[in-house]
Amino acid sequence: MLKRLQNILKNHSETSENHLDPLLQTHYFKANRTKVMDAIEELVRQQSHYRLLGSSKERGELSFEVTAPRKAFAVITATSLRPFKTAVDINVTSESPLPIDFGYSRKVILSINEGLKGKLEFIGTSLLENN
Numbered sequence: 001m002l003k004r005l006q007n008i009l010k011n012h013s014e015t016s017e018n019h020l021d022p023l024l025q026t027h028y029f030k031a032n033r034t035k036v037m038d039a040i041e042e043l044v045r046q047q048s049h050y051r052l053l054g055s056s057k058e059r060g061e062l063s064f065e066v067t068a069p070r071k072a073f074a075v076i077t078a079t080s081l082r083p084f085k086t087a088v089d090i091n092v093t094s095e096s097p098l099p100i101d102f103g104y105s106r107k108v109i110l111s112i113n114e115g116l117k118g119k120l121e122f123i124g125t126s127l128l129e130n131n
């Protein structure tokens with residue numbers, strides 16, 4: 001309960017391999033990094049309230065701005081582990097006069113992950129130790 005409250009009372013959320021929240025663990029997809037980056041870019045371009053700021057397929061990074069209903073800045077990193085196994089981590093910081101966003105940055109991450117699951121074959125979360 002305390003961890004859930006802490007997640008709501010901040011303006012930043014990110015995924016990681018061993019995150020306490022299972023929905024915010026690193027997601028793995030059965031695709032190469034180029035295909036994952038193409039899917040991420042397509043997802044961002046399809047959303048009218050997302051504005052692509054930069055994309056580097058060579059580095060596996062993409063940044064964009066969320067313009068509505070609240071402003072936020074997001075960075076997505078795709079890392080190839082094998083030819084057809086790519087990890088995706090997302091980092092979102094919301095812009096607010098208050099130091100809290102009531103879970104908005106987490107919702108942005110969940111929305112992106114769901115969109116990617118619709119475009120790519122999802123393998124699972126937190127799979128690094130199961131190489």
